[in-house]
Amino acid sequence: MSDASDAPARTDAGPRLPVPVAALTGLLGLLAALAAGHLVAAFVGPTASPYLAVGNSAIDLTPVEVKDWAVQTFGTYDKVVLLGGMALVMVLVSVVAGLLSRRSALPGTIVITLFGLVGGVAVYTRPDLGQLALVAPLVSLGAGLAAFRWLHALGLRNVSAPQGHVPATQDADTASLSADTASPRRRFLVGASGVAVGAGVLGLGGQLIGRSRSAQGSRAALGTLEVAEKAPPLPPGADFAKAGTPTFITPNKDFYRVDTALVVPQVRAEDWSLRVHGMVDNELVLDYDDIRGRPLVERTITMCCVSNEVGGPYISTANFIGIELAGVLEQAGVRQGAQQLFSTSVDGWTCGTPVEAALDRERGALLAIGMNGEPLPLEHGFPVRMVVPGLYGYVSATKWLTDIEITTWDARRAYWLDRSWAREAPIKTQSRIDSPQGFEKVPAGNVTVAGIAWAQTIGIEKVEVRLDDGPWREAELSTSVNEDTWRMWRLELDPAPGQHRVTTRATDKSGYTQTGERQGTIPDGATGRHTVLFEVT
Ligand SMILES: Nc1nc2c(c(=O)[nH]1)N[C@H]1C(S)=C(S)[C@@H](COP(=O)(O)O)O[C@H]1N2
Numbered sequence: 275m276s277d278a279s280d281a282p283a284r285t286d287a288g289p290r291l292p293v294p295v296a297a298l299t300g301l302l303g304l305l306a307a308l309a310a311g312h313l314v315a316a317f318v319g320p321t322a323s324p325y326l327a328v329g330n331s332a333i334d335l336t337p338v339e340v341k342d343w344a345v346q347t348f349g350t351y352d353k354v355v356l357l358g359g360m361a362l363v364m365v366l367v368s369v370v371a372g373l374l375s376r377r378s379a380l381p382g383t384i385v386i387t388l389f390g391l392v393g394g395v396a397v398y399t400r401p402d403l404g405q406l407a408l409v410a411p412l413v414s415l416g417a418g419l420a421a422f423r424w425l426h427a428l429g430l431r432n433v434s435a436p437q438g439h440v441p442a443t444q445d446a447d448t449a450s451l452s453a454d455t456a457s458p459r460r461r462f463l464v465g466a467s468g469v470a471v472g473a474g475v476l477g478l479g480g481q482l483i484g485r486s487r488s489a490q491g492s493r494a495a496l497g498t499l500e501v502a503e504k505a506p507p508l509p510p511g512a513d514f515a516k517a518g519t520p521t522f523i524t525p526n527k528d529f530y531r532v533d534t535a536l537v538v539p540q541v542r543a544e545d546w547s548l549r550v551h552g553m554v555d556n557e558l559v560l561d562y563d564d565i566r567g568r569p570l571v572e573r574t575i576t577m578c579c580v581s582n583e584v585g586g587p588y589i590s591t592a593n594f595i596g597i598e599l600a601g602v603l604e605q606a607g608v609r610q611g612a613q614q615l616f617s618t619s620v621d622g623w624t625c626g627t628p629v630e631a632a633l634d635r636e637r638g639a640l641l642a643i644g645m646n647g648e649p650l651p652l653e654h655g656f657p658v659r660m661v662v663p664g665l666y667g668y669v670s671a672t673k674w675l676t677d678i679e680i681t682t683w684d685a686r687r688a689y690w691l692d693r694s695w696a697r698e699a700p701i702k703t704q705s706r707i708d709s710p711q712g713f714e715k716v717p718a719g720n721v722t723v724a725g726i727a728w729a730q731t732i733g734i735e736k737v738e739v740r741l742d743d744g745p746w747r748e749a750e751l752s753t754s755v756n757e758d759t760w761r762m763w764r765l766e767l768d769p770a771p772g773q774h775r776v777t778t779r780a781t782d783k784s785g786y787t788q789t790g791e792r793q794g795t796i797p798d799g800a801t802g803r804h805t806v807l808f809e810v811t
């Protein structure tokens with residue numbers, strides 16, 4: 275046989291792929307795998323896209339300290355950073371897999387299969403996906419292996435074909451450049467471009483199909499919500515936005531967002547239902563029209579995240595529209611001995627809320643379907659979420675709500691309880707300075723210090739401000755809206771030129787004054803006083 279691969283003088287080696295060809299082969303295998311998985315995921319559930327599933331699992335497995343650090347450091351960009359980092363690692367591993375496979379396709383095949391297994395396990399362990407979702411990583415693995423092995427074979431043929439005729443040029447890199455290799459070489463290039471374009475088409479197709487099947491259309495079709503009991507209009511002077519505080523109502527697009535979902539769960543209103551069960555007399559199943567059909571109430575509520583550091587941004591206020599949660603629970607008939615509302619979102623996140631808080635008509639917890647006059651935005655829990663005034667979001671504000679089990683604390687443990695956060699988490703009385711900002715240079719003369727304070731369900735009694743080590747001075751408060759929302763404050767100072775330090779403390783209507791003792795956010799919310807350094811020039 276005079277087959278090229280049996281060419282003489284190649285005892286230890288055999289044909290080798292040139293470095294760029296090997297790297298490209300690995301990379302294109304990865305692309306094909308990701309694109310095919312993404313397309314299938316558009317049909318079986320967006321989070322089944324192996325890349326996203328791995329990212330989601332990474333989030334759930336991340337130690338709480340690291341997660342807290344990521345939120346503090348990258349803010350809302352923490353997910354972008356995670357996805358970007360994962361992409362980088364994948365590209366590097368796939369290129370290395372290609373480079374390890376310059377002779378035989380085996381090492382690359384092993385690496386791709388391992389990749390596929392990781393994706394499969396990640397999808398399999400997602401609480402929001404059924405068995406069918408495993409099709410996505412399987413197809414992904416198949417496409418990745420097929421593309422890689424096919425390109426690898428094409429590449430090797432390119433290298434080995436002319437070798438018999440050119441024994442002098444043993445080096446594969448130069449062999450691949452010689453003139454009579456043109457045809458196999460072209461075949462490799464055409465194959466490689468084909469895989470690249472095919473991956474692009476599949477990936478884009480997955481993206482488009484996924485979007486068309488999304489909840490956005492369902493939300494748009496809902497129109498405006500008919501509210502029976504509107505929130506009282508804001509009184510004049512409810513905020514000091516001109517002095518640098520936020521506006522009283524946070525526009526939806528600016529409302530802080532905190533959740534564990536890497537892709538926003540897509541639930542269409544028409545597909546949604548809520549099951550209320552457990553320690554109740556009558557199990558209930560409500561659909562979207564059941565909720566929308568009841569008289570809707572609107573409440574102005576300030577929500578806050580337990581991860582908010584002293585002076586932090588994770589606090590916002592909206593007019594939430596919905597029905598009273600207490601009414602639903604009364605209809606179900608909560609039994610004696612029930613302790614928590616264990617609620618679950620469509621993506622499997624869970625939350626434990628004290629039954630007393632949920633049943634308390636005066637507190638006024640909502641099953642909310644609207645926010646600032648619109649149906650809930652997708653990222654804030656469309657179609658239905660919980661909102662309970664006075665409790666940090668992780669124990670009260672389940673988005674994409676789908677199940678409420680009335681149970682005991684011992685029977686069920688919510689998501690963050692297993693990650694070192696506390697069971698009971700009422701929002702702590704706090705205040706924040708918004709102006710001047712840290713290290714701001716302000717011109718000499720009068721300086722208005724302004725900010726926000728909050729003590730949901732209790733109300734703010736006063737806010738005091740201290741310049742350097744001077745006396746505490748009482749600030750002017752904005753017009754009160756209700757006890758469940760923030761209150762703005764401002765005070766004019768006349769500091770001498772130079773460096774200054776301004777500190778604030780709030781006192782709530784129970785008489786409690788915000789402590790100066792610093793505590794981190796874990797386990798039940800930060801304490802301490804916000805201090806800002808600024809300079810008068
Ligand atoms: N499904 C789901 N709901 C969730 C969360 C989550 O991770 N998943 N996070 C909670 C937390 S920690 C907070 S602070 C609030 C934030 O709600 P927002 O993003 O609408 O501001 O949602 C709560 N509801």
Ligand SMILES: [Mo]
Pocket residue numbers: 532578579580581666667668
């Ligand atoms: Mo939170």
